[in-house]
Amino acid sequence: MACVTDLAKRLYAKSLSGVKYPMQQAPPTTPEHSPLLGMLPNQIKELCASQGQAEFRAKQLYQWIYHHAADSYDAMSNLPKAWRDQLASGHQIGRVAPHRVDISSDGTKKYLFATSPGRFVESAWIPENQRATLCLSTQVGCKMGCVFCATGRQGFQSQLTAGQIVNQYLSLPERESITNIVYMGMGEPFDNPEAVFDSLALFTDPLGIGLSPHKITVSTIGIIPVMKEFLVRSDCNLAISIHSPFEDERRALMPIQHVYPIAELVQVLKENPLAASRKLSFEYIMFAGLNDSLGHARELVRLINGLRAQVNLIHYHSVPSLSLQGSDDQTMRDFQDLLKQKGIMTTIRKSRGLDIQAACGLLSTKELVKTTLEDF
Numbered sequence: 278m279a280c281v282t283d284l285a286k287r288l289y290a291k292s293l294s295g296v297k298y299p300m301q302q303a304p305p306t307t308p309e310h311s312p313l314l315g316m317l318p319n320q321i322k323e324l325c326a327s328q329g330q331a332e333f334r335a336k337q338l339y340q341w342i343y344h345h346a347a348d349s350y351d352a353m354s355n356l357p358k359a360w361r362d363q364l365a366s367g368h369q370i371g372r373v374a375p376h377r378v379d380i381s382s383d384g385t386k387k388y389l390f391a392t393s394p395g396r397f398v399e400s401a402w403i404p405e406n407q408r409a410t411l412c413l414s415t416q417v418g419c420k421m422g423c424v425f426c427a428t429g430r431q432g433f434q435s436q437l438t439a440g441q442i443v444n445q446y447l448s449l450p451e452r453e454s455i456t457n458i459v460y461m462g463m464g465e466p467f468d469n470p471e472a473v474f475d476s477l478a479l480f481t482d483p484l485g486i487g488l489s490p491h492k493i494t495v496s497t498i499g500i501i502p503v504m505k506e507f508l509v510r511s512d513c514n515l516a517i518s519i520h521s522p523f524e525d526e527r528r529a530l531m532p533i534q535h536v537y538p539i540a541e542l543v544q545v546l547k548e549n550p551l552a553a554s555r556k557l558s559f560e561y562i563m564f565a566g567l568n569d570s571l572g573h574a575r576e577l578v579r580l581i582n583g584l585r586a587q588v589n590l591i592h593y594h595s596v597p598s599l600s601l602q603g604s605d606d607q608t609m610r611d612f613q614d615l616l617k618q619k620g621i622m623t624t625i626r627k628s629r630g631l632d633i634q635a636a637c638g639l640l641s642t643k644e645l646v647k648t649t650l651e652d653f
């Protein structure tokens with residue numbers, strides 16, 4: 278079996294063969310001006326020790342960055358001025374405000390964050406009643422090549438650092454309203470594992486940002502080795518993009534199936550059940566005439582039988598130049614009814630931010646690169 282890196286390389290090479298991408302220089306970075314955002318507590322401690330500071334200063338600095346969301350050294354009022362100056366001469370904080378926002382008629386906002394000159398990711402803020410969900414990105418583009426996905430069609434440009442992932446939360450104007458975070462934006466989170474694990478640690482550390490792990494969901498198409506690590510290393514929720522219970526069909530939709538078959542993934546989940554406090558869900562985008570029959574529903578029931586999991590049915594939103602169409606509402610309801618009759622909690626997810634291309638599967642910064650560069 279090929280390893281996922283081989284798959285990624287093959288997918289990346291394949292994507293590069295068909296599409297032209299703007300060639301951008303990586304931003305000039307020097308270690309001495311590296312950002313503080315993204316550093317873990319032990320890294321902050323080492324930095325403080327190297328600058329002759331007492332250990333309690335490390336905790337203060339860490340809390341300023343993550344807990345108080347300070348975006349300037351001036352705000353760090355209980356740190357000695359001389360040390361703040363020393364820090365400022367060597368390190369930027371690393372906070373980056375969004376470059377642009379699009380606002381949907383349903384209240385959803387899509388933010389564009391620059392990660393380096395010419396490279397952008399999108400994050401969606403989705404308010405609903407008393408809660409608000411942030412859908413964040415982990416990569417600029419994606420290597421995984423799922424045929425229905427706008428991000429996949431953009432190809433892969435770069436990984437985000439843990440700091441760039443956390444920045445999408447800390448620099449969001451609506452940060453204080455956020456009750457839930459989903460790693461469902463651009464990119465495959467488990468293809469950028471270290472940055473994702475570090476960002477989860479920063480989000481959930483009570484001394485740091487301090488969010489409950491049960492309010493955070495990481496979504497994957499199923500990179501099994503990293504998923505196994507996630508089951509052990511994290512208390513956050515897990516969502517699996519399944520989209521078809523049949524191997525051939527899934528392979529045609531999602532090349533990852535060549536490397537990590539869904540049946541193998543489900544078996545891993547059955548052998549390593551999540552703690553009762555963690556949620557497991559299967560995401561299922563419904564394509565008209567392709568994966569929306571009752572036969573599919575029955576096979577899905579058979580596949581996930583025995584798992585404590587919810588299924589979320591998702592409307593497919595057409596991507597230009599693709600012939601795939603979304604299932605109609607009645608077909609989705611029939612599919613849902615069958616799953617419910619078999620005892621599986623099943624929702625039909627509301628589409629949000631459709632008019633600003635923020636809905637599921639539509640995030641892409643390919644077209645924005647050119648126009649937004651002109652704004653810089």
Ligand code: SF4
Binds near residue numbers: 419420429463498
């Ligand atoms: Fe990548 Fe997810 Fe899109 Fe697949 S669906 S191409 S993993 S962003």
